Amino acid sequence: MPAISSGNPPAVSERPTRIVVDLDHLAFNLRSIRAHVGVPVMGIVKANAYGHGLVPVALHLQAQGVEQLGVAFVEEGIALRQAGVTAPVLVMGGIFGPQVAQFIAHDLEITVSSLDKLRQVEAAAEAMGRKAVIHLKIDTGMERVGVHSYSARPFIEAAVASKWCVLKGIYSHLACSDDPSSPMTGQQTERFLEACAHIERMGAPMPIRHLANSGGVLHFPETWLDMVRPGIVLYGVQPDPASHRTVAVKPVMSLASQVVYFKVVKAGNTVSYGATWKADHDTRVVTVPIGYGDGYPRALSSRGDVLIRGARHPIVGRVCMDQFMVDIGQGSAWNEDEVVLIGAQGDQAITVEDLAQLAGVIPYEILVGLNDRIPREYRGGVSA
Numbered sequence: 001m002p003a004i005s006s007g008n009p010p011a012v013s014e015r016p017t018r019i020v021v022d023l024d025h026l027a028f029n030l031r032s033i034r035a036h037v038g039v040p041v042m043g044i045v046k047a048n049a050y051g052h053g054l055v056p057v058a059l060h061l062q063a064q065g066v067e068q069l070g071v072a073f074v075e076e077g078i079a080l081r082q083a084g085v086t087a088p089v090l091v092m093g094g095i096f097g098p099q100v101a102q103f104i105a106h107d108l109e110i111t112v113s114s115l116d117k118l119r120q121v122e123a124a125a126e127a128m129g130r131k132a133v134i135h136l137k138i139d140t141g142m143e144r145v146g147v148h149s150y151s152a153r154p155f156i157e158a159a160v161a162s163k164w165c166v167l168k169g170i171y172s173h174l175a176c177s178d179d180p181s182s183p184m185t186g187q188q189t190e191r192f193l194e195a196c197a198h199i200e201r202m203g204a205p206m207p208i209r210h211l212a213n214s215g216g217v218l219h220f221p222e223t224w225l226d227m228v229r230p231g232i233v234l235y236g237v238q239p240d241p242a243s244h245r246t247v248a249v250k251p252v253m254s255l256a257s258q259v260v261y262f263k264v265v266k267a268g269n270t271v272s273y274g275a276t277w278k279a280d281h282d283t284r285v286v287t288v289p290i291g292y293g294d295g296y297p298r299a300l301s302s303r304g305d306v307l308i309r310g311a312r313h314p315i316v317g318r319v320c321m322d323q324f325m326v327d328i329g330q331g332s333a334w335n336e337d338e339v340v341l342i343g344a345q346g347d348q349a350i351t352v353e354d355l356a357q358l359a360g361v362i363p364y365e366i367l368v369g370l371n372d373r374i375p376r377e378y379r380g381g382v383s384a
């Protein structure tokens with residue numbers, strides 16, 4: 001299947017700065033996760049598929065036979081349906097009553113996180129004469145949304161008895177799964193299974209039980225249950241520097257630009273806003289046309305590196321909104337030379353995890369921060 005032909009990938013603009021999304025790596029990661037856990041996968045594509053492009057990523061996962069997709073907001077789910085995505089889509093965020101009709105109209109699965117919300121969903125479904133497909137959200141320690149596991153029984157009973165809701169799933173979310181040694185995950189799993197056991201005791205059919213995010217997939221087999229919900233690891237990035245690399249994955253995103261300007265900065269002169277970096281000898285400095293206005297973190301000012309002609313060079317001075325400067329020392333660079341910000345060049349590589357550590361943020365923030373000002377280009381994925 002031509003995986004992205006109807007996916008409306010953004011036209012490749014003239015802009016020399018671009019994100020390249022490797023759909024073959026995405027498919028590899030999905031296969032790798034599947035083989036590791038041995039249960040169906042809900043591919044998480046919220047937040048523009050972690051910066052990789054919501055629709056092309058979702059269509060490719062669908063072409064690869066992903067069992068289910070997950071997003072955060074109903075708007076993201078509607079965008080998927082409008083783009084022709086037909087796979088089951090769960091909206092994981094808390095819902096607002098007035099939106100329920102939209103879920104049902106677009107065939108989106110609803111997270112029901114309280115008895116009140118169950119009643120709202122039932123009312124909307126009855127008014128439309130169309131059943132709603134729901135997943136119950138149990139709070140086992142995250143304290144975000146969901147009915148507390150210790151008081152979930154009446155909630156579960158009402159959902160099982162509901163005439164207008166199809167109980168497809170029951171789930172919870174892990175708070176500490178990035179940390180392989182945290183006892184929290186075991187406690188959350190126990191609480192979740194105890195809530196699920198109530199359904200069994202009622203003699204009702206067990207819906208799909210799902211609990212594991214990427215950290216759960218990597219570290220905690222007892223959380224895999226009937227389906228897993230990986231986000232970041234699907235994109236080939238570890239949730240935390242301390243994560244155990246138990247699943248072989250390849251980075252899906254790379255980010256590159258080109259040298260737009262070259263000059264020599266004389267000893268004693270400073271570079272960029274605030275004059276925070278000073279050349280202590282004459283040195284060659286190039287300018288790269290990407291900045292925090294694209295989501296490249298300003299925290300990488302005088303901290304990050306880039307690759308030019310196979311060599312690693314430091315960013316000097318503050319990252320501006322649209323540009324930053326790089327000290328290439330005695331190296332050479334020409335206008336239009338490729339500058340790799342994320343990815344490999346020669347025998348060097350810069351990972352999202354590296355950038356996150358340097359910027360003092362989590363890898364998620366680097367990925368989702370890269371915004372739509374940067375064109376995305378999709379490689380692979382189409383069978384020849």
Ligand SMILES: *Cc1c(COP(=O)(O)O)cnc(C)c1O
Nearest residue numbers: 044092173213214229230231232
């Ligand atoms: C975002 C999210 C995930 C995926 O998390 P990763 O750490 O990226 O794997 C899974 N489940 C829920 C409920 C989420 O909100």
